[in-house]
Amino acid sequence: MQAFAALLERLVLTPQRNVKLRLMVDYFRSVPDPDRGYALAALTGDLSIAAAKPAMLRALVTDRVDEVLFAYSYDYVGDLAETISLVWPRKPGANRIPELGEVVETLLSASRSDGPRLVEGLLDALDASERWALIKLVTGGLRIGVSARLAKQALAEFGQKPVNDIEEIWPGITPPYEALFAWLEGRGERPKSTIPAPFRPVMLSHALGDDELAGITPDLYAAEWKWDGIRVQAVREGDVARLYTRTGDDISTAFPDVVQALDFEGALDGELLIGAREAAGFVTGSFSALQQRLNRKTVSAKLMASHPAFLRVYDCLVDGGEDTRGHPFRDRRARLEAVVGASESDRLDISPLVPFENGDALKALRAAPPESVIEGVMLKRWDSVYEPGRPKGPWYKWKRDPHVVDAVLMYAQRGHGKRSSFYSDYTFGVWRDGADGDELVPVGKAYFGFTDEELAEIDRFVRNNTTNRFGPVREVTHTIDKGLVIEVAFEGLQRSTRHKSGIAMRFPRVSKLRWDKPPSEADRLETLEKLIRE
Structure with missing residues (x-):
């Protein structure tokens, strides 16, 4: 677990693609089977452990830590794995640190009733960094900026093989991929896809x-x-x-x-x-x-x-x-x-x-x-x-050129991974006629499109203008004369009965921060409804 935890920590703190590739290649070279194969499965999203779920982890930690204290800690940190890994009280004299393959194979063979006991014992045996890696592993949500394609590219560089060859055989192989690594290291033949009607890697533009x-x-x-x-x-x-x-x-x-x-x-x-x-x-x-x-x-x-x-x-x-x-x-x-x-x-x-x-x-x-x-x-x-x-x-x-509207920030939530300390997920709204005059109604959410500097500015605004809290979500000031206007770009709109506004945006993202514009000048719902009719 130590090597896997170190890999995840370095990957989440490394924004550069080429550095991430080098980290994964070095890991595959230095770590033996089956550990590296299970790590690969985790990176590509092909590892599912039914014996451990987020609700179970919350129940385990609240048995060890005051429930209110944990809730406040989770609200502050914003990431479940990071919160549990930091607040978990380690028991003196806990068992030895297990290897990744041992952890995965034990949990894969465990029943749901055995899962809590096994996970609790593992959390006791690990330090904070390793606990964080374990929780990321069992919940399946790594969020470390590594796509399945990038992990396969690292395999290609490790074995000096075309990445498309790896893509073609991928649907027919399973963790811990020992035959795959044998081929990449020149110790075995290329694995053959065993499934009929296989997938072929796609061409992109x-x-x-x-x-x-x-x-x-x-x-x-x-x-x-x-x-x-x-x-x-x-x-x-x-x-x-x-x-x-x-x-x-x-x-x-x-x-x-x-x-x-x-x-x-x-x-x-x-x-x-x-x-x-x-x-x-x-x-x-x-x-x-x-x-x-x-x-x-x-x-x-x-x-x-x-x-x-x-x-x-x-x-x-x-x-x-x-x-x-x-x-x-x-x-x-x-x-x-x-x-x-x-x-x-x-x-x-x-x-x-x-x-x-x-x-x-x-x-x-x-x-x-x-x-x-x-x-x-x-x-x-x-x-x-x-x-x-x-x-x-x-x-x-x-x-086609995206549509653009000015909307008002209404709610913010902490991000994940390297953004877990920032409020980076935003809900925004536009004006419509209400029973008591103009009111804001949410029309979408966005969590990208801004620079790191703009993220810091929005985060500061959220912290200084919070009016209410709903778990990890903060409501911020959004009145007719006070609030933050965000220019939002999006690809299109559809009617939606799931949203209070009656519409849903396609691929919304932050286009610009309009510090110069008062909320009263943000767009109205009628503007968006007109786009649907057009």
Whole structure:
């Protein structure tokens, strides 16, 4: 546990990507199996320990520490793992410090009834840093600025292998990945994916810069609409069909209506959307409608009927048994059209190409797309191969300019990880007519878009202007003449019955702090409702 705790502590305190990579590579080189494999599983989010949950940890600590004192400590610190690790009274003469593999294997084999006793004993045996790492491990919420992709990149550097090779075999391997490390160290063969209809790593795009528009011509690039759904990969091999997210997560059980309708042999790249086929084509629903079906392990027949999903595909990775990723996009597009043309599925649609003459024409199309579910255009070189990762030049995305409104800060909550000492999660609102005059109504939350200096300024404002507390949340002054106005950028709006304002924002983020503007000049709810109608 000592080496794992030291790794997490260094990762959370290190903002630089390359330094994080070096820390992980050094860890994989110096730590033996199975410890490094379980650490890798924790970093990639592939480790689930059912015997320990946050509620259980709270119950354990309040048996040792005064409940009110713990509540005040948690409110001040803002992070459950950090609070428990600091206030936990260690018992004299506790057991030896166990290794990471020993901890994981013990807890994985434990029942829920045994979990509290085992975790309590581990917390007694560890110091504050190791307790923090243990709690992060068992709750699954590391929040240390390391994505699964970055961890796999560290593996690639450790073994001097292409990261795409690791991505391809990943769905078929399980912790503690001893065969994977043997291959990376040259002691064994490359692990083979044992699952049928496997995931293939996806190709990503770069944002189009203003200086690059002149080089976008119809003889070099194809244009498509950028759809506001979720990127998926649909794969069928024989009798097995699967649906994957862009990161390789299998979401087949959440969308059985789509999976059952896959009638081709191969692998297609596309967008998952809500909608149904009509005589003139698919009528596409909003991203808000799609959210009703996301993050579900199972889905009811009623929900499938009210929110039918379909695929709008735009690339062919495997045609029959042939891997086409090394073919140019022009050829892959022709194959895609043939696959969709031969399909009898009512859940398969092809993303149309968008004709354009030059950059100015493309700019006009981007500014006024034919459907609200379109968030911009995609540009793909006709001669580009399907290269996993984010190569520079073959594919560009050119999103529509975000909407911007001025809102008033209403509530703030502490962040996590390196932000656990700052109020960095913000709820903001706009004005509307109330029973007693103008009132603020919340319209969204944001926790990024600001600099470290701006974070410190907002945190200071929150602490100096707190009017009420609700657990870890602080209510701040937000009257007609006193408060902090925040310029908020967002991608779009949808109707929502879950929010008091009746609307929900897509990807809100802090764009600017308007210290110069009084709250009375913030925007009104009618302004946002007008954007929905448009």
